[in-house]
Amino acid sequence: MAKKATPKRPLAVDEARLRQQAIGAQLRQMFEEVVNEPVPTDFLDILRRADSGDADRD
Amino acid sequence: MAGPDTPTDEARDVEFRKALVGLIPQLRAFARTLAGDPTAADDLAQDAMMKAWDARLSFELGTNMKAWTFMILRNQFYSEKRRSWRQTQLDQEAAERTLVAVDDPASPVALDELRMGLGMLPAEQREALILVGAGGFAYEEAAEICGCAVGTVKSRVSRARRALQIILERGDYERDGKAAGEAMGSILAHAERLSGAR
Numbered sequence: 001m002a003k004k005a006t007p008k009r010p011l012a013v014d015e016a017r018l019r020q021q022a023i024g025a026q027l028r029q030m031f032e033e034v035v036n037e038p039v040p041t042d043f044l045d046i047l048r049r050a051d052s053g054d055a056d057r058d
Numbered sequence: 059m060a061g062p063d064t065p066t067d068e069a070r071d072v073e074f075r076k077a078l079v080g081l082i083p084q085l086r087a088f089a090r091t092l093a094g095d096p097t098a099a100d101d102l103a104q105d106a107m108m109k110a111w112d113a114r115l116s117f118e119l120g121t122n123m124k125a126w127t128f129m130i131l132r133n134q135f136y137s138e139k140r141r142s143w144r145q146t147q148l149d150q151e152a153a154e155r156t157l158v159a160v161d162d163p164a165s166p167v168a169l170d171e172l173r174m175g176l177g178m179l180p181a182e183q184r185e186a187l188i189l190v191g192a193g194g195f196a197y198e199e200a201a202e203i204c205g206c207a208v209g210t211v212k213s214r215v216s217r218a219r220r221a222l223q224i225i226l227e228r229g230d231y232e233r234d235g236k237a238a239g240e241a242m243g244s245i246l247a248h249a250e251r252l253s254g255a256r
Contacts, residue, residue, distance in 0.1 A: 019223055019242060022249035024191055026172045029252070031192035033169070034087035043082050046104055050111055051075060 067115070074114045077123050078107060084124060084193070085131055091188045092135045094177070102138070106131035122199065129203045132185070168248035171241035175225040179218055186214035187222070 085106055089099040110117075110127045117126055176184050182204070189200040190211070197215075201208040226241040 016223070019227075019246065020219055022242075022246045023172070023219070023222055023226070025249045025252055026168055026245050027187070027192040030169055030172055031087045031091070031188070034090045035083040037083070037086070039082050039086070040100060043100075043104060043107065044079065046108065047075065047079065047111065050108060051071070 070119065071114065073119065074117065075111075078110055078114075078127070081124055081127050082107065085127055088128055088131055088188070088193060089135070091176070091192075092132070092185065102131065102135055106134050109134060125195065125199045125203055128189070128193070128195075129205075132203060168241075168244040171226060171244060172222075175222050175241065178225055179221055183214045183218035183221065186211050187218035190215050191219075 082103070085103045086100060089103040089106070090096060093099040093102050106127065109130050113130070117123065176187075179187070185204065186200060189195045189203060190197060193200075195203065197208050197211050200215075201211045204211060223242070226245060
C-alpha cells in the first residue's frame with residue numbers, strides 16, 4: 001500500500017491529535033494492566049521477613 | 059549495618075509498610091516497562107521495595123512516596139544495567155526482550171504493537187513517556203525521578219510521542235505474519251472501542 005503525503009490541512013492536525021490520544025490511552029492501559037494483576041505473594045513474604053527481623057537479612 | 063535502634067518508631071514503620079505495600083502494583087508496572095521480561099521485572103520491583111524499606115527512616119512521611127519509590131526502582135535498574143552493560147547495551151536487544159515478553163495470545167494486538175514500538179525508543183525517552191503518559195506523574199516529578207531538568211523531560215516526552223507515532227504508522231518493526239503499518243490502525247480502533255462512540 002502506497003499512502004503518500006497527506007496534504008497540510010487542519011484535518012491532518014486533528015488526525016495527529018487523535019492518534020496521540022489513542023497512543024496515550026493505550027499507554028495507560030498497558031500500565032494499568034500490570035497494576036491490576038494480583039501481587040505475587042513473595043513480595044509480601046519478603047517484606048514480612050524483613051519486618052520481623054532486619055538483623056536476619058543479608 | 060545498624061538495626062532499627064529506635065523501636066519507638068514502630069507505629070511509623072507500620073504506616074510506612076502499609077503505604078509501601080499499596081505501591082507494589084505500581085512498582086511492578088513501572089519495572090515491567092523498564093525490564094521487559096516479567097520475571098526480571100518482578101525481581102527488580104522486589105529489590106526496589108526492599109531498598110525502600112531499608113531506607114524508610116530517610117523518607118519523610120506525607121511527601122510523595124510513589125515518586126520516591128519510583129526513583130529507587132529506576133536507580134536500581136540502571137545500576138544493575140551498568141553491571142551487566144554488555145547484555146543490555148543496545149536498545150535493539152531491549153526491543154527483542156520486549157518482543158518475547160509480549161508473546162501472549164491473550165494480549166490485545168494493539169497493546170503488543172505499542173510495547174514493540176516502545177521497545178524501539180531510546181531508554182530515556184521511553185521512561186519519560188511512561189512516567190508522564192502512563193504513571194500519572196507531572197513533568198516536575200518525572201524530572202526528579204530521572205534526575206534531570208524539567209525541560210529535558212518535556213523534550214524527551216515530546217520526542218518519544220513523535221517517534222512512537224512514526225514507528226506505529228510505518229510499522230518499522232518486524233513481526234512474522236503481520237503486515238507492517240497495521241499497528242496504528244489497531245491502536246486507533248482499540249482507542250475507539252475504549253472511549254465508545256465519539
